[in-house]
Amino acid sequence: MSASVRPVQLFRNLNAKIAAIPMILTALVIFVGCSFWTIFYSFTNSKLLPKLKFVGIDQYERLWASNRWLISIENLAIYGFCTLVFSLLIGFLLAALLDQKIRFENTFRSILLYPFALSFIVTGLVWQWVLNPQFGIQKIVRDLGFESFTFDPLYNPDIVIYGVLIAGLWQGTGLIMCLMLAGIRGIDQEIWKAARIDGIKTWKTYVFIVIPMMRPIFITSLVIIASQIVRVYDLVVAQTGGGPGIASEVPAKYVYDFLFLNQNLGQGFAASTMMLVTVAIVIVPWAYLEFGRRKHG
């Protein structure tokens, strides 16, 4: 096309650009703009309304001096570590069991995955009820004759986060199992045959051959679990409301409460910025390994 007037770059492929406007707006205004806005305002002492009165890292100092924030972080660390370990472990074991060419595989898989369809609110409320010491598991064991049996995680500040963990694992392991099963199925049957000919035990084949080959699936699962953990909010709100006292607080709830209940915006912004930093610590090395390597390799 040798038109006398050079077509303006901006109008080439115009329809595609119009179609991409929502994406461009979301990317720039929400993901970049709003994130930087929050980080920017976390250095101010905004209270009820955002104000541009800078106080340096005051909000962060206050944040890390706050007992509630420290408890939130500790809870997130415990919850996060246990969720990672147990969902990967249970998810893989269940997937390996389902992989044994069993009958009713679809039925078992449906049962193990259905909690994932439920919201965290529903999950939290159900487990609040099951773990209720007056009517739930504790009562049943006591009725069996063990009068002094105590199992009241939701009312014991020391272990309440494990009560939340039980519910979280119930809801989430099905997904990991599904991913793992897809991973196991993706492995070449020839490898199984070779391992059998060499007389390698089944569990050894799983541990030393299958798991290393499933590295991408494990990393994907890891990233999924990690990014979900940081966001854990609904579950705690529904199951414990952060209680007893502040024993089961989590960072996401800290942010929400300071932004919308305590009217202390600066503090909420600082806390959410810390959450962003936490995610970045997990995601950046992963992204670098996954995508950086792919380009060179």
Added chain:
Amino acid sequence: MADGTLSPAPGAAAEPLREPRGPKPRKRFSRRNIFIYGTLIFVSAYYLLPLYVMVATSLKGMPEIRIGNIFAPPLEITFQPWVKAWSEACTGLNCDGLSRGFWNSVRITVPSVLISIVVASINGYALANWRFKGADIFFTILIVGAFIPYQVMIYPIVIVLREIGLYGSVWGLVIVHTIFGMPILTLLFRNYFTSIPEELFRAARVDGAGFWGIYFKIMLPMALPIFVVAIILQVTGIWNDFLFGVIYTKPDTYPMTVQLNNIVNSVQGVKEYNVNMAATILTGLVPLVIYFVSGKLFVRGIAEGAVKG
């Protein structure tokens, strides 16, 4: 495929492998089978337990709940708790039950699902077939943005919505769902459209079809399965949302999950566990029905959704 010789695992984890010589007769009650099925049945029972407890509790009267335990089956079945949860349960001053939340959720979910999918599918199509300069940069930001904790962005979005007069309304929430559904949906559609043979697209171009012509006449009909996956993903995701609902709507327009939480965790009055459980099931019913009806497609949806993280 139930060929014994091909079966990869003659021994379960705890059992040593016997040397396989020739086709081994398959015993129905081998130790391996008992171990596998035993474990699976035990785990399944554990996973089903909360569902059973919910249903059982919701069918009991309060006196029966107080004297018994939660695992006991209901002796006198009553549907009163369900009626009360649906039309009488109180949140604050409103006593018209969960039905209000249900209809709010419908009014939120339907437009959110439609708009987010339309936007994302056109977007994915543009990214796959009509690449323009800079598209990759925005797409990368979009995908990386999916990992940013929502807490970082919620307050600025409140300000934006307030400025355009949509804060507290259903449509404000619809916009929020469209925004946060975009990374995963765009990825889903982009990958699908990329997998459609390029020749098809070129042939349509030669025939003079334009951007929208190709989208509506070729891509849309071919992408129906992925649309179903996207719908399942979005309906369950938006129905189950709590955080955005509680932030961007007012008590009158609260979605079902928020109202449920307010009913069950309200501090005033006597706790009516049977009503609470009936309300909980009612809220979980929509995604559960979708899950059991859609079956494999749901698994596919979450597997593809999960890959983005």
